[in-house]
Amino acid sequence: MNEHIIKKLQNIVGKQYVITKAEEMICYSYDGTFQRGLPAGVVFPATTREVAEIIGLANTEKIPVFPRGSGTGLSGGSIPQNGGLVLVLNRMNKIKEISKEDLLAVVEPGVITGDLHQAVENIGLFYPPDPASLKTCTMGGNIAENAGGPRAFKYGVTSDYVLGLEVITPTGEIMRTGGRTVKNVTGYDLKRLMTGSEGTLGVVTEITVRLVPKPKDKKTALVIFDSLDSAASTVAAIVTEGVIPATLELMDKLTIQCVEKNARLGLPLDAEAILLMEVDGSTVQVNEDIGIIEDICKRNKCRKIEIASTLEDREKLWKARRAVSSAIVQLKPTKISEDATVPRSKIPEMVRRLQEISKKYNIHLPVFGHAGDGNLHPNIIADKSDPEEMERVEKAVGEIFKAALDLGGTLSGEHGIGVMKKPYLKWEMGEVGLSYLKAIKNAVDPNNILNPGKIF
Amino acid sequence: MGDNCKDILNKCSRCGGCQAHCPLYSETGRESFVARGKIELLENLQSGNLDWNDSLAEIFSTCLLCGSCTENCPNGVRADKLIMSARKDLVTARGLPIIKRNIFQHLLKYNGRLNKAGRLLSVYQKSGLQKLMRASGILNMLPLDLGKKESLLPQIVSKSFRENLPGLNKLSNPRFKVAYFTGCVTNLVKPQVGYSLLKVLGANNVEVVIPEQFCCGIPAIASGDIETGRFLAEENIKQFVNLEVDYVIMDCATCLSTWLKYPELFANKEAFDLAKKVIDINRFLVEILDIKIFSKELGIKVTYHDPCHLKRTPSGRSSPRELLKRLSPSYEFEEMEVSDRCCGSAGSFNLTHYDLSQNVAQHKVKAILKSQANVVASSCPSCIMQLEHSLKKKNLDTPVKHTIELVADCHQ
Ligand SMILES: Cc1cc2nc3c(=O)[nH]c(=O)nc-3n(C[C@H](O)[C@H](O)[C@H](O)COP(=O)(O)OP(=O)(O)OC[C@H]3O[C@@H](n4cnc5c(N)ncnc54)[C@H](O)[C@@H]3O)c2cc1C
Ligand code: SF4
Ligand code: SF4
Numbered sequence: 080m081n082e083h084i085i086k087k088l089q090n091i092v093g094k095q096y097v098i099t100k101a102e103e104m105i106c107y108s109y110d111g112t113f114q115r116g117l118p119a120g121v122v123f124p125a126t127t128r129e130v131a132e133i134i135g136l137a138n139t140e141k142i143p144v145f146p147r148g149s150g151t152g153l154s155g156g157s158i159p160q161n162g163g164l165v166l167v168l169n170r171m172n173k174i175k176e177i178s179k180e181d182l183l184a185v186v187e188p189g190v191i192t193g194d195l196h197q198a199v200e201n202i203g204l205f206y207p208p209d210p211a212s213l214k215t216c217t218m219g220g221n222i223a224e225n226a227g228g229p230r231a232f233k234y235g236v237t238s239d240y241v242l243g244l245e246v247i248t249p250t251g252e253i254m255r256t257g258g259r260t261v262k263n264v265t266g267y268d269l270k271r272l273m274t275g276s277e278g279t280l281g282v283v284t285e286i287t288v289r290l291v292p293k294p295k296d297k298k299t300a301l302v303i304f305d306s307l308d309s310a311a312s313t314v315a316a317i318v319t320e321g322v323i324p325a326t327l328e329l330m331d332k333l334t335i336q337c338v339e340k341n342a343r344l345g346l347p348l349d350a351e352a353i354l355l356m357e358v359d360g361s362t363v364q365v366n367e368d369i370g371i372i373e374d375i376c377k378r379n380k381c382r383k384i385e386i387a388s389t390l391e392d393r394e395k396l397w398k399a400r401r402a403v404s405s406a407i408v409q410l411k412p413t414k415i416s417e418d419a420t421v422p423r424s425k426i427p428e429m430v431r432r433l434q435e436i437s438k439k440y441n442i443h444l445p446v447f448g449h450a451g452d453g454n455l456h457p458n459i460i461a462d463k464s465d466p467e468e469m470e471r472v473e474k475a476v477g478e479i480f481k482a483a484l485d486l487g488g489t490l491s492g493e494h495g496i497g498v499m500k501k502p503y504l505k506w507e508m509g510e511v512g513l514s515y516l517k518a519i520k521n522a523v524d525p526n527n528i529l530n531p532g533k534i535f
Numbered sequence: 536m537g538d539n540c541k542d543i544l545n546k547c548s549r550c551g552g553c554q555a556h557c558p559l560y561s562e563t564g565r566e567s568f569v570a571r572g573k574i575e576l577l578e579n580l581q582s583g584n585l586d587w588n589d590s591l592a593e594i595f596s597t598c599l600l601c602g603s604c605t606e607n608c609p610n611g612v613r614a615d616k617l618i619m620s621a622r623k624d625l626v627t628a629r630g631l632p633i634i635k636r637n638i639f640q641h642l643l644k645y646n647g648r649l650n651k652a653g654r655l656l657s658v659y660q661k662s663g664l665q666k667l668m669r670a671s672g673i674l675n676m677l678p679l680d681l682g683k684k685e686s687l688l689p690q691i692v693s694k695s696f697r698e699n700l701p702g703l704n705k706l707s708n709p710r711f712k713v714a715y716f717t718g719c720v721t722n723l724v725k726p727q728v729g730y731s732l733l734k735v736l737g738a739n740n741v742e743v744v745i746p747e748q749f750c751c752g753i754p755a756i757a758s759g760d761i762e763t764g765r766f767l768a769e770e771n772i773k774q775f776v777n778l779e780v781d782y783v784i785m786d787c788a789t790c791l792s793t794w795l796k797y798p799e800l801f802a803n804k805e806a807f808d809l810a811k812k813v814i815d816i817n818r819f820l821v822e823i824l825d826i827k828i829f830s831k832e833l834g835i836k837v838t839y840h841d842p843c844h845l846k847r848t849p850s851g852r853s854s855p856r857e858l859l860k861r862l863s864p865s866y867e868f869e870e871m872e873v874s875d876r877c878c879g880s881a882g883s884f885n886l887t888h889y890d891l892s893q894n895v896a897q898h899k900v901k902a903i904l905k906s907q908a909n910v911v912a913s914s915c916p917s918c919i920m921q922l923e924h925s926l927k928k929k930n931l932d933t934p935v936k937h938t939i940e941l942v943a944d945c946h947q
Contacts, residue, residue, distance in 0.1 A: 101585075101590075102567070102576060102590040102591055102594060103565075103566075103567045103590070103594075105572075105575055105576055105579055105585070106566035106567045106571075106575060108575070109549050109575055110549065110551075111548065111549055111551060112549070113549075123564070149551055149554060150549075150551055150566070167564075169564045170564060191555075193555070212550070212551070215550075215555050216551075404609040404610065405608075405609045405610055405611050408546060408610045409611075412542075412545040412610075413548070414548050414610075464545070
């Protein structure tokens with residue numbers, strides 16, 4: 080990067096907050112995927128004003144800018160493309176306000192999601208979106224990817240909680256959209272447009288989210304099934320009988336076997352599926368719900384059901400689910416997390432298709448995911464140093480997407496398109512949809528400054 | 536880099552999970568400080584994209600080796616091991632930095648010579664240390680002002696613990712016979728820890744032998760100078776292997792964890808056999824002796840700091856706490872927040888990266904204050920020195936003691 084631009088950046092944020100050393104920049108060339116791209120500089124602003132000045136400068140000088148939170152993204156969203164400036168927002172990490180009266184929180188984009196959870200739960204409130212990366216990922220990243228989590232089935236995803244945003248436009252102006260009210264229909268719903276825009280339409284510098292009262296009680300059930308179909312019909316029955324669990328996680332056979340081999344929790348190796356369910360709410364409601372669930376599971380011929388109430392016992396049941404990540408990479412080191420999502424009713428069919436794909440391409444494809452919302456998280460486990468296998472992986476990924484779309488689903492439930500799913504976008508959106516997206520992007524970012532090369 | 540390390544390297548999915556657990560990332564917010572960034576750099580080194588240079592040397596020296604990342608990694612990546620091995624590669628590629636070379640070569644040389652003379656490590660004694668520091672220009676190389684440097688230099692006792700003692704307290708009919716590996720800090724800076732240990736073991740009918748011994752080798756190993764580390768390990772093994780004892784006792788968590796790694800340095804029977812006998816004093820008192828302590832009611836509130844090197848050994852978290860609880864009603868144990876967070880000492884890290892190290896320590900200081908403890912206990916003399924310094928820096932006079940010192944206080 081040109082000397083005088085570095086000087087200007089240093090003037091904006093201070094010398095120690097601009098990185099141009101090759102070795103340190105390599106540490107900003109990745110995210111949670113195996114994609115890579117080197118920046119020409121990395122800058123760490125501390126205020127909205129600094130962000131605006133940086134983007135203004137970038138727009139004048141035509142330097143691409145790649146916003147970044149914690150770099151946990153799973154679609155390559157924060158990765159630089161041919162140089163450019165990485166804009167890291169983790170210094171902007173203040174929780175500015177938590178209002179019990181208005182039931183909302185105002186935070187800077189670099190606040191870690193888990194930190195917000197703790198802060199609001201300490202005073203009896205609740206911010207439901209719970210991506211599995213919550214101890215690391217930022218609220219800004221959650222907005223940009225419209226992150227979801229296990230609790231999405233009952234509580235929805237990030238966009239269901241965004242009340243207002245402060246955004247730096249791609250030309251460096253400060254814009255506010257939405258506010259502190261649940262109802263707001265003034266103009267286009269830009270906060271919704273921004274949420275999930277993957278850093279291509281603006282840099283989020285302040286976030287106002289809606290909170291809800293913290294549920295008073297919780298119960299957890301771990302249920303073992305001999306057939307995938309009975310697990311699936313259990314899920315269907317639970318929903319039709321009006322129970323909405325806060326989490327409803329499915330683990331398939333391969334996943335169960337991996338977990339048992341590694342963590343030795345006493346899971347049966349011949350089981351076809353495990354459902355992990357958690358209900359929350361008032362004590363009365365929780366007891367009633369768990370009773371209905373137990374009944375449904377038995378009617379659907381589950382092999383075994385365990386129910387836990389205390390935190391300690393619940394944690395024991397969760398152990399199996401938490402052990403999945405480390406267990407499956409023992410098969411092979413490279414994990415490619417997909418998040419193709421299908422309508423709930425199509426879950427059994429999707430699982431079957433995934434098993435076929437796994438056979439056809441001879442790849443490990445354990446499935447464990449959010450059965451409640453159809454976001455199944457097929458994970459391809461491969462070895463990135465084996466080019467022949469990676470070729471098969473690529474083909475398998477294509478087929479997974481096709482299967483999801485065939486069944487009326489979507490390419491991505493929560494990880495975003497980034498660079499990873501770009502080639503498939505047209506399959507879902509068609510030419511018209513794609514040009515609509517591009518038209519919006521061109522209108523607000525005429526110089527293609529913000530996160531170029533992503534989504535399309 | 537060995538194949539084993541390559542396999543570990545391959546397992547990292549760049550999920551970023553380590554950010555939430557790395558004390559240096561939480562201070563700096565920079566990827567180059569956390570395991571994930573270092574692993575990416577190692578991969579670049581591996582593929583020939585990068586060569587070792589000054590910036591990389593600095594990046595890889597900036598790690599506490601606290602193992603917090605490893606403990607919490609969902610993919611089982613042993614990042615601290617990788618970083619340690621990277622330091623070894625660095626030394627192979629570029630040699631040791633002068634400052635460390637001086638220290639280690641003195642360590643080696645003096646150990647060797649003094650071994651024959653029957654005395655140890657005079658280099659670390661007051662005049663020797665100062666001379667060494669001056670002669671090697673070490674003080675000038677550290678990025679600190681003189682006042683800070685002086686206040687950080689350990690106050691070396693004029694006569695070392697081991698020099699003051701006979702090598703053996705013979706008992707007629709002991710319950711156990713143990714060998715005591717004192718570690719350098721107890722020997723040269725905190726002899727009161729050693730005296731406390733002897734007092735408690737003596738009172739409980741345990742015979743203690745203190746054989747000739749060397750630095751455990753961790754300063755060298757952690758800096759990538761495996762050769763010196765091996766030399767020291769080998770000498771220690773030689774001194775301890777033929778003793779007829781039930782256990783080898785340690786009061787220093789860092790020495791303990793180094794001894795447990797000796798079999799990795801030497802895959803021989805002696806190293807394995809000894810590693811099986813090595814035990815931390817807290818665990819020995821609780822699990823082996825099942826010590827009963829009859830103390831008077833003082834109600835002194837004590838809290839506990841987990842040394843990184845102890846908490847991941849068997850019973851490493853539970854036995855010091857159990858021991859402290861047995862000191863009631865003299866001492867009343869109170870868990871503090873972030874009790875198992877690294878104190879930032881990490882060998883010479885607190886000298887080479889003073890400000891960062893102190894920032895890490897301030898989280899402990901805050902937690903100690905909040906716990907309202909009258910005294911802080913820990914089980915690693917290095918952590919104790921670091922906590923003492925950081926508390927003093929905030930004008931707090933809360934004493935920091937080894938658990939064994941508190942136990943000894945209750946033995947009248
Ligand atoms: C182990 C693991 C588990 C995960 N589990 C889940 C899950 O359950 N649910 C889920 O939805 N996701 C999950 N993810 C994906 C990821 O954590 C989320 O996408 C998260 O929202 C990314 O946040 P981040 O701060 O790391 O953002 P980054 O990865 O740094 O960036 C992500 C995108 O956001 C943009 N961005 C970041 N900050 C801003 C800002 N302030 N303004 C504008 N754009 C910005 C970036 O340009 C990029 O396009 C998981 C990831 C991992 C590694
Ligand atoms: S070291 Fe472990 S926690 Fe850190 S990025 Fe790699 S896999 Fe994730
Ligand atoms: S060992 Fe400690 S300091 Fe080093 S990278 Fe891991 S967590 Fe950070």
